[in-house]
Amino acid sequence: MKPDLSCKPIIRTWKLHKAFGPHEVLKAVNLDIPETSIYVIIGQSGTGKSVLFKTIMGMIPPDGGKVWFRDTELSALSPDALMAIRKSFGYAFQNAALFDSMTVEENLAFPLKEVLRLKDREAIRQRVAELLAWIELPGIGSRRPDTLSGGMRKRVGVARALILRPQVVFFDEPTTGLDPVLSETIHKLVVRVRRELGITCVLITHDIPAAFRIADKIAFLDQGSIIAEGSPGEIARSDHALVQAFMRISFAGRTRERGL
Ligand SMILES: Nc1ncnc2c1ncn2[C@@H]1O[C@H](COP(=O)(O)OP(=O)(O)OP(=O)(O)O)[C@@H](O)[C@H]1O
Numbered sequence: 001m002k003p004d005l006s007c008k009p010i011i012r013t014w015k016l017h018k019a020f021g022p023h024e025v026l027k028a029v030n031l032d033i034p035e036t037s038i039y040v041i042i043g044q045s046g047t048g049k050s051v052l053f054k055t056i057m058g059m060i061p062p063d064g065g066k067v068w069f070r071d072t073e074l075s076a077l078s079p080d081a082l083m084a085i086r087k088s089f090g091y092a093f094q095n096a097a098l099f100d101s102m103t104v105e106e107n108l109a110f111p112l113k114e115v116l117r118l119k120d121r122e123a124i125r126q127r128v129a130e131l132l133a134w135i136e137l138p139g140i141g142s143r144r145p146d147t148l149s150g151g152m153r154k155r156v157g158v159a160r161a162l163i164l165r166p167q168v169v170f171f172d173e174p175t176t177g178l179d180p181v182l183s184e185t186i187h188k189l190v191v192r193v194r195r196e197l198g199i200t201c202v203l204i205t206h207d208i209p210a211a212f213r214i215a216d217k218i219a220f221l222d223q224g225s226i227i228a229e230g231s232p233g234e235i236a237r238s239d240h241a242l243v244q245a246f247m248r249i250s251f252a253g254r255t256r257e258r259g260l
Pocket residue numbers: 020025043044045046047048049050051052
């Protein structure tokens with residue numbers, strides 16, 4: 001499924017602002033995320049990418065500005081209404097954040113029981129099995145997360161982000177700590193989430209070559225402001241010195257890794 005990049009955005013932020021005490025982390029961030037796109041946010045460490053995700057999802061209240069999900073202004077909702085609409089969002093945490101005291105199946109069933117209040121054990125079991133098959137890890141439901149490899153844990157983290165059939169999934173550095181081959185399997189999974197499930201994918205990554213391969217649009221965040229935004233081609237042609245330097249270093253690193 002190809003996104004219509006000219007259509008109304010599924011997520012929009014307008015002059016989004018967030019400070020922690022005197023530290024201004026987000027400064028008037030304007031974003032338009034097209035429906036069913038893969039939208040990638042890049043930028044240096046500590047520049048506000050994760051805070052941006054959490055502010056869009058309503059996990060952190062903004063100090064100023066607005067966030068829309070389709071026609072609904074999230075920043076104007078009551079906490080209960082916001083909680084209800086958050087079911088439309090999936091979030092794959094940087095470290096997978098699975099409960100090691102539970103099996104994989106229990107981890108995936110948790111949002112179905114706690115958020116959707118599902119009681120039908122067979123329906124829950126089926127949904128979990130279907131999703132484990134979809135991430136190509138059938139039969140691991142009875143394993144505990146701490147017995148899985150890093151790559152498997154990340155896939156289960158993605159499955160948990162999908163369990164409530166969201167319309168948008170936010171991936172916060174889903175490949176951190178993985179080798180290049182495993183990273184590639186996660187990026188392919190992101191592409192399948194969009195193509196096979198029609199879900200909008202918003203991704204933070206430090207893997208710049210991968211961002212250029214899979215993104216429809218890329219936004220470059222620097223010290224809380226978007227300094228470049230556009231298709232991979234447009235970002236590559238950006239004349240912003242920091243964007244150019246960041247890309248030069250990222251692509252040089254990849255060339256060295258391959259021994260070229
Ligand atoms: N709850 C909080 N209270 C105070 N400061 C915070 C809080 N959350 C984040 N910050 C600060 O906001 C800044 C941006 O953090 P953020 O986690 O968004 O960076 P990032 O761009 O995601 O970095 P990385 O690439 O390393 O994950 C950092 O200086 C961080 O210390």
